[in-house]
Each structure stands twice: as structure tokens, then as C-alpha cells.
Amino acid sequence: MRRPAGTLLTLATPIRAWAQRFAFLLLVGAAFALMLLGKADTVFVERARTAITDTVTPVLDVVSRPIASVAEVLREGQELAALRAQNAALRQENARLQHWQTVARRLQAENTALSQLLNVAPEPSTSYATGRVVADTGGAFVRSVLINAGRTMGVQKGQAALAGDGLAGRVAEVGQHSARVLLLTDINSRIPVVIADSRYRGILAGDNTSRPQLRYLPEEARPKPGERIVTSGHGGVFPPGLPVGRVATAEEGNVRISPFADWNRMEFLRVADYRMPGILMTDGATAPKPPGTPRPGMDRLPELPSASGEGGALAERALEAEAPRE
Template identity: 35%
Template sequence: MANDRSQREDYAAPLRRLLLGVILLCLLGIFLVWRIDSPRVERFRSQITDQVVPSMNWAMVPVTGAINLLRDFQSYQRLSDQNRELRSELRQMRAWKEAALQLEQENARLLDLNNVRLDPRLTYITGVVMADSGSPFRQSVLLNVGARDGIVDGWAAVDGIGLVGRISGTGRNTARVILLTDAASSVPATIQPSGQTALIAGDNTIAPIIDFLENPDLVRPGDRVISSGDGGVFPAGLLIGQVAADPSGRMRVRLSADYERLEFLRVLRHHGTESVSDPGTIVTPAGPIDLTLEPPTEAGDG
């Protein structure tokens, strides 16, 4: 067994050397053929190229496929990186779009506030609605302005369309607004064009009740309801809403203020109507009046 192995090794070594020598001679011949500049050698090279290169296409197919696969993988990686960058930019653009929409909405609310027609003698303080603390038993919101800004209990609060409520409770930096829909809210009002006076009373619904009408027959759905200014709580002429009838036929007010989107409120500075306690100088003379009458003198005396 060992002898057979040693014999095979003895034959294999000379064969390897012979094969290596043949390969070296072939390579040397190819090198010489490719380096010799001669027309015959050039024709010979062309014939070899024409015979060998077309027959090597089958061997180049895997190499070409591997190169194309590598290129496709690199292209896919570039597309993946671009897709990731585009997704990141899209998220940023969506965030910017949302911020722009919020700014646009806030700007629209502020423009709506500027469109409210108020008595030029009234001044106001604009506040942002911080929280809606409404509940089934209490309808109110919080503003980010308070006693530090001069807010006083009882002042009216309006949005971009109409009356929203009144200040009821102030802190240093915040104030609570009782909405017209709250059960504790009662506003003296005038119904136009009939001129009927009434009381708008909240009942924790979106449409407060119209109470104490002088002549209900003169009131029709769609009539405008404005504050009358009676009692000196609210300024006169603030838009409240329009008359509407519920299914039972009871008169209510469809409020003009947008209670679904209360973002900015304008608090009106109103110190009430000054009452006249002393008569003016135009009504009575400055001095005291002499009420004594002198008796008429008869003709013919002395």
C-alpha cells in the first residue's frame, strides 16, 4: 500500500513539472505572437481572436450577470437612501404644513376679532382660550389674561362674531368666562326689529331660552337678538344670535358665536352706565326759586 502511494507520487511530480513547462511555453508563445509586429502575425492574431472570442461568450455570461447584479444592488442601495431622505423631508414638510395651518387659523381668528364692530368708546383686551372647563353642569372657559391685565368680574367676552359670555372669577394671570349656555347666565336682550325686550337664560344647551317676552306674537324665528345694556352688566348692541323655535315651540336663541372653536376672545372694558343723581344747571336755575307771589295792586289806590 505504501509502495503504491510512493509510486503514484513518483509519477505525479514529473507530470506536474511537465505540465507547468508546457503552460509556460504556451504563455511565452502567446506573448511572442502578440508582441511581434508583422502582417502575418497580425492575421494569425485576428484568426485566433475570431475563433476564440465568440466561443467565450458563454463563459462571460456569469461574469456579466454578476456585474449587472452588483450594479443593480448599488442602484437599489442609492434608491433606498434617497427614499429614506425623501421620507424624512416629507415628515418635515408635513410638520411645517401643520404649523402653517395652525398659524393660518390663528390669523383668521384674529382677523375675525378685528371685524367685530364695537362701540368706539369701548376698549378691550384680547386673550387666548387656555382650556375648556365645561361640564354637563357648568359651561365655562379659561383665558390667559387676569387681574394683572386689568380684567374685572362682569366684563363681556366676545369672539369674532358675537357675545360669548362674561368674566366670572379672576386670578392674577387667568380669568374664567361663564358662557351664555351656562345655567347661571342671564343676559337682558332686545329682539329686532320688533324692539321686544327679553331675558336670555342659559340652560346648559347650545341654544339658550328666551324668557319674559313682552309680546311673543311680535317675535319671529330669524329675528336678531342683541344685548340691551339694561342693568349695566353688558354694553348695549352686542350681537347674541337669532331667534329659533325648538320642536316644542319654545323660543330660543341660535348663538352667533362659534362655541366649537373658541381660540381667541376679546374682553370688553365696560364700567357700566353712569346714572344721573344731581340735576344739571341746564334743567334748573343756579339760584333758589322764590315761590312767594305779591298780591296785585288795585287801580285807584291813593
Template identity: 30%
Template sequence: MLPLLTLIKEYRQGLAAFVLMLVALFLMLSVRPGDQQGMNSAQSLVLDIMGGLQRLILSPVEATRAAGERIDDLMALDAENRRLKRELARMAPLQLRAEELRRENQRLKELLSMPADPLYGKLAARVIGDSSSAFAHSLMINAGRDSGAALDSVVMGARGLVGRVIQLGEKHSLVLSILDVNSRVPVMAQRSRIKAMAAGANDRLLRLEFVAREADLEAGDLIITSGSGGVFPKELAVGHVVSLQSVKAGLFQTAWVKPIADFDRLEEVRLLTPATLPDDRLAAQ
């Protein structure tokens, strides 16, 4: 009995079709000749049965075809997704490079938008090395004698003074930062015109030396170059006073200045090269 049930379950669609065909044949044979109304009814019933039988047979085929088309669509979408992922992976470095170029262009615009002194030429350079440490602060730039750089060329950032060239090569130069302990820059307060000397301390701040105790100097004052000494042009922005320290027994007070130039983010600089160099400086080169 069990094998019979198994066969019926396995071939149930074929058996159902066979039974329906037998029913249709029986109805057709049961109509008497000359009974037109019965003939029409039998034909209609047979058509309905055959239509249902056809749908029964074709339903799995249609379902299989629809499933196949759906699988093809999913495979196509998966392939397109993988292609787009590869394209995004390929474009990521290009997007990063484009963003870097945009930022560099913005920095160079800011750098070159500084007011030009007719006595000095413009020369842009890239910072390629930073040897700053607890004992020294200097930078290497990719501009040398071939590019028009000169000894003591003043080096500016986008907003403030960076230092000066102390060693000159054909294609590279060494810049002494204003933060270096050996750096001295003649300066003055823009507001009160009080003069002083900005000294590097191998720190983030500059120390103002030779400021009289009674000097009109306040926190927040802008410090600019005074032009004394002939190396640094007058009125270059250096930094802002952040604190003052007086000594009771001394004649001077000490002020600390935060440079305007952002040394942590310094990537490009501008050199102020003298348009005409004195004979003694030409001989030194």
C-alpha cells in the same frame, strides 16, 4: 476538446487581436519593394485594421468608464434626494407653525375689527381652558387683574357674545359662558325691539324667556343685548332665533336662539373692560 473551447471563449478578445495583428503583418510583408500602389493599399488596410482593433480594445474601457460616471451621477442624485427629504421633514413643523400663526392673525384681526365702545377698553386674551360639560359651561382665559381685566368684563368672540368674567386672578380669569344654566342676558330682537331674557340651558341653544305669546318674533330674527342691567352693553350680537314654541294655556312663548359665537372653535376672545369703574365695583376687586 472542451478545455480548449473554454480557453477560446475566455480569451476570445485577445485571440482576435492577435489574429488581426498577424493579418496586418502578413499584408505589410506581402507588398513587393517598388510597388508604391501596393504599399499605399497595404498601409490603408493596416490602418483600418489597427483602428478597428483599437476600437475593439477600448470599447470595454469606454463602456466601463461611462457606467462608472452613470453610477456616480445616480449616487449623487440619491444623496441629493435624501438631503431634500430631510429638509422637507425639518420644514414641515415650521410650515405648520406658520399656517397656525396666519390663521391666528386672521382671527385676531376679525376680533379687533369689532366697533369699539368709547366707554370700554380693548383687551385680547387666549382661551387656555374649557370646563364645559353637561352641567356647566365656563372658560379659562390668560388675562387677569395684571392685564386690566375686571369682574363682569364682557367677553366677546370674533362675531358674538361669549359671556362675562365671574372670577378674577392676577393673570387668569374664569368666564361664565352664555350657554351655562346660570347665565342670564337681557336681550331684544333687533327687528321688532321685543325684549326678553336669554337663559343658558347647558346646551348648544339659548332659551328666550318672558316672550309674550303675541310678541312679534320670527325665526331668523337677530337677537342683541338690550343694555338692561348695566352689565352687558347695548346692541351686542347674541344669536338668531331658530324656533318658537307656544303654550296654549300660558301667557308666554319660548323661543330658541343659536349663538353667533362658535364655541367649538373659540381660541381667542376680546374683553370689554369698563374705562371707569364705579367705586363699589373697585371695592369688590
């Protein structure tokens, strides 16, 4: 005889109330039982877990497909918006580059015509040798690196060492297959530079900090943060116009430069031979003594190139500051 539905509900009500009251204890007991079963029969638990995984995986795959499709559409929409913005920026940059290309061609034509008119001697060709930085010999008193390029690749003492963005230093010692590069931040480094905009000349002096100091500026010079610093070409060591860095701080009597070269990510250095021996001696060269009474530590340096005015004085100051330390 079939029982009425009300009777089943009456019987199920106490069971449901009991289950709700002791649900936490039942779950703890079930978890404890599963732990014991897993320790007692690991093979059975592993097979059961594998079977459940095989059963649930297709269901999860079907459920995840719409979510993955929606995520893919959203990602493609974001990429499309980014591509549109990048395309607009590239179009503007292309227009600027075309303008400067036109200006550069016009200036190049004018420069060629004026050079021919004035019969200017052409600049010597430049050769390069690239070496990997294999060791950092820096310490508390030295800022230099070793590269795996030496005389066999045409590297000579005094040549400029260029990083990706600007001047990193100069070659101080050369071997057959290696060379030591004295960085701009070394305390022995003295480089004649010029402020690109105002054309005031000075000496970039390293002091073993990440930001070398700009010294011997004229009194009327007022450098501002952000101004570019390039080599001046005085002293005959480096050609004019090599990028060095930007003015970081310009306090009274203390101008600091932030070099373009990134010392923390410097893996390769390009040694450039501008064929400008200048005031630096190369290996095996004999240096004539300066006229007059020699200064201490200067009898092994060649005679200063004939430079008049502020450039010659700056180069001579650089030699006086550098010679006693080397």
C-alpha cells in the same frame, strides 16, 4: 439558400398557438422565477430595478410633458373663470358698501348734530384685553372657559367677553393672570336682550345646551326664525346693541337662540371694559342691601338701578333667577 416566407409562417404558427394556450402558465412561472431570483440575489434585483427606472424615467418625462401642459392650461382656464365670477361679485359688493358708507356718513353727521343740540353726554371709551382660551372647564353642569388674561391686563368681574362674531359671555372670576368666562349657554347665565327688528325685550337664559332659551317675552311677541338678537342694555351690565345670535326655533313657549359665537372654534376671547358695573359686583366691592325685606340670596347684591317699565322688571327677573345659583 433562402427559405421562402411561407415556410417561416408555417413554422411560427404552431409556436404562436402554443404560446397563446399556455400564456397564463408562462406568466405565473416567470413571476415565480422573479420572486426566487429576488430572494436569492437581492443586490442584482435592486441594480436591475434601478437601471430600468433610470432608462424609463426620461421617456416618462417626455411623455408626461404634453399631458402636464394640457392640465395646466385647463387649470388656468378654470381659475380665470372663477376669478371673473369673483371679480363681478366683488364689484357688486363694493357698490353696496359704497352706498352704505354714504348712508353711514350721513347718519353719523345727523347723530353728531342732534347730540350737540340735545347736549347728550358722550359714551365712555372702551378698552379691550385679549386672552387665549387655555382650558375648557365645561362639563355636565358648567359651561365656562379659562383665559390667560387677568387683573394685570385690566380684566374685571362682570366685563363682556366677545368672540369673533358676537357676545360669548361675561367674566365670572378674575385672578392676577387668568379669568373664568361664564358662557351664554351656562345654566347660571341670564342676559337682558332685545329682538333687533320688533324691539321686544326678554331674558336670554342658558340651560347647558348649545342653544339658550329666550324667556319672559311679552304675550304679543311673535319671534321668527332668523331674527337677530342683541343686548338691550338693561341692568347696566352690557351696552345695548351687542350681537348675541339669531332665533333658531320659535315654538309656542319655547324660543331657542343660535349664538353667533362658535364654541367649537373659540381660541381667543376679547374682554371689553365698557365701564358699566351695573348690577354685578366687582371683587372687593361692598354691596348695599336693598330697601325693605331682603330676598333670599339677594343680600349680597347691590341695589337695582332705577329702571322703570319693562326693562327694570326684566333685570329684576334676571337677578332672581341668577342669584341662587352663584
